[in-house]
Amino acid sequence: MKIAYGRVSAKDQNPERQLIKFRALGVEERNIFVDKQSGKNFDRPYYQAMRLMIRAGDLIYLDALDRLGRDYDGIIREWQYITQEIGADIVCLDNETLFDSRKFRAMGDIGKVLETQFLSILAYVAEQERKKNRQRQTEGIEVAKAAGVKFGRPKQNITPEFIRVYNHWKSGAIKAVEAMRELDMKNRTFYRRVKEYEQSFGGEFSKYEELSTN
Structure with missing residues (x-):
């Protein structure tokens, strides 16, 4: 055969x-x-x-x-x-x-x-x-690294849209699953971005966003 x-x-x-x-x-x-x-x-x-x-x-x-x-x-x-x-x-x-x-x-x-x-x-x-x-x-x-080329997945920036949805979620206005749906993010990505945001900015942008929208 x-x-x-x-x-x-x-x-x-x-x-x-x-x-x-x-x-x-x-x-x-x-x-x-x-x-x-x-x-x-x-x-x-x-x-x-x-x-x-x-x-x-x-x-x-x-x-x-x-x-x-x-x-x-x-x-x-x-x-x-x-x-x-x-x-x-x-x-x-x-x-x-x-x-x-x-x-x-x-x-x-x-x-x-x-x-x-x-x-x-x-x-x-x-x-x-x-x-x-x-x-x-x-x-x-x-x-390539020596020339400044970066490898791996590009890191997503913290956008105003993310901050807006983050504020709603933190205030209890929406649940986490709704926040993920609005941002079109999977569970791991969402919580990873939350961690990055809170560690990098300590919630300052969140407060700024709230003030700027009042």
Whole structure:
């Protein structure tokens, strides 16, 4: 049976390019598994589901080796489990000449040795590339911070509208849920903003607002 596994690193990334390849190879939709999360480990729901489904003689397609994972030891462990313990085969479409376990299987026992050594080298290279990318990202963030770029969610300012609703809530004129609805804020956001306001301004703006509206 043909099975395919695809992966993208984030939920907003599109795996369609991988899916097109799998469909062109005749893999049925029900046998295509795709995760949208990091490849740092193998605790991925669709990967684990596929893993349980694999049987001897199956053929598993990957778009590339790093779609299987990005952990050096994990890649080798999973590859050997699928090809040697289960008896299925794996083909990486970005480099079928090198990554096709059927070729190693045809070589018998010596093929297992060559496959392990070859995979170790390639998996190591893939992991080192991941570390380099992470280092470059860290360095880029540090450079951006030094240039004054701020990261994280932008902090909302205390607006006159917030102060007005805050005053009504504090005076008992409205309940907290009504205040949240007026400000279009969720529970945590509302109380966090209340805390920031009271700690930063000590209620002075609240008093000012009351005086300015009289």
